[in-house]
Amino acid sequence: MAFTLLNRLHMTTNQTPNTLSPSSVALLSLIIGCLVLGFKWLAYWLTGSVALYSDALESFVNIAAALVALLALRVAYNPPDKNHPYGHTKAEYFSAIVEGVLILIAAVLIIMEAWERLFSPVALTEVGIGASVSLIASVINGLLATYLIWQSRQHYSPALRADGLHILSDVITSVGVLLGIGLAWLTGWWWLDPLLAILVALNIIWMGSHLLQHSVGGLMDESMSDNELQPVYDIIRTEMRGAIQAHQIRTRRAGRLSFVEFHLVVAANMPVQEAHSICERIEQALKQALHHAIITIHVEPESELEKTGFIVNPKI
Template identity: 30%
Template sequence: MREKKNLHIQVIVLLVGTGLMMIKFGAWWISNSNAILTDAAESIVNVVAAALGVYALYLSSLPRDKNHPYGHGKAEFLSAGVEGSLVLTAGVIMIVKSVYGFTEERELGAIDYGLYIVIFAGVVNLVMGLILKKRGKKVNSLALESSGNHLLSDVYSTIGLVAGLILLYFFPYTWIDNALAILFGGIIAFSGLKIVRKSVAGIMDEVDEQLINELVRHLNKHRKPEWIDIHNFRVVKYGPKLHIDSHLTLPYYFDVERMHDEVEQVNKVVNDFAGEKVEMFIHVDPCIEEACAYCLMEDCPVRKHALKEKIDWNYSNVIKNQKHAYQKS
């Protein structure tokens, strides 16, 4: 259900983006402004990126199969990478064209009408960008979030473009137009580079420290005394879906059934945090005597030492491949 809604949102973005692209090229046609052409050219990228986003969201919504046991979520990272590359390329092309524009003679057209159209398109992009970014963060979808960030970067550049076009309206010199186009071509290229960077991070399974911090805080808040520690904690993103590997230290005298119940309860806490079913593989470790110093079980029948310190779980101690340790002062 969630995947279908994401797909419908991206389809709407594609349709609206196509309409805005045609409107922006109309603005360039009547104004003959390279600065407006920069904005219009990026609209082509917006449409292509939205189409890629639709396909990526369709792929990521497909269920796991024998050839893709972890699902198809990585398609979102590939889509974002292509989108970022297109944005970067569009920015560079516009910079090159604008530099060439200093050597050619041309007259500017109806800048005022072009300005009105650019403002209208900017407002539409602002609304769509905010919706996409909010939805992408809510469902952990890089395809939606990158599309939202892309549209919002358009808005930021549009604000500057509008200011520049107002200047151009009162001082209609082509060198001002070309300078504006170079400036916003650079902004567009930089935003594309950031999208590519985030895409590569997802493909390479780079650690999302913020996500792990939020998840560990949630686990720490709902931890049971029996959960002596969690370590070797790793989170992998498959598009909007998460896969988690972890070690959980439990009392060594628990039988298999009790250990299984504790693992299921950890799973439930994680699922409540994510708002959906998370694939989590937990390796159970038996406690050792040194763990008595930070074990919170008050009724432990085999305790060898008194509790000396409660160790709060945090990013630093859960990612290490070792049990927690009491630090003597």
């Protein structure tokens, strides 16, 4: 029965209306990433700017991350099988972890390149043309990041969200680089170029660390956030009419799936059909609120009442 429920969920998540499949979105990200890399590398080649070099190097990371996301999403959307009865959705977290590691490697390479130039500044060439080319790349990236984040909400996809946030951060740093290069060109302070590259690298390190933290939390079956938990509590409290107590509520996320399980205490003489109806009512309300959710309810007699009351803290 568990296989049947998860397979139905797999089918419905692949039939989201008016949206591309997650794999198609990742493929689109990969193609556009290659286009943006071409623009950014051209900007670096025209100017010789180490800051633009750092921007172009981050595009290499974007391409690698999009490729990993594409592979992970194809695994994540495979239906449950005998060896993976809960599905393959956690594959998306591996994608985000690989992306975080690649980001950190890129940051180290940028700092190594910029450090020497910081003490031996070099005047840039073709700044106007190079900056224009880089600006075009940033606009394309901005549109792509917005689209990826929107699609990640449609599919509840950590991999697409990580990719979108990474590219959005790339856009922000690119704008900062362009402003800094413009200032260096106007003032002749060419040391601003490698300094900006180092600042970009530090921002990339922060972003990579954040991605790793979020992904590791998913792999470690971290509970839903407090903002997500409160509606779960409210729904159970509202829909458990006829039951006596709900306790040991535990939640976790695995990619696009949400898992909620708890114990429901009912009267010892309650008919099985009546207890089942209460559980069905709670399940339907939770699935409507959480979308792709797997609900497990363990029914207990009133002798199993706990002193902790309605809810046991799920993080203990």
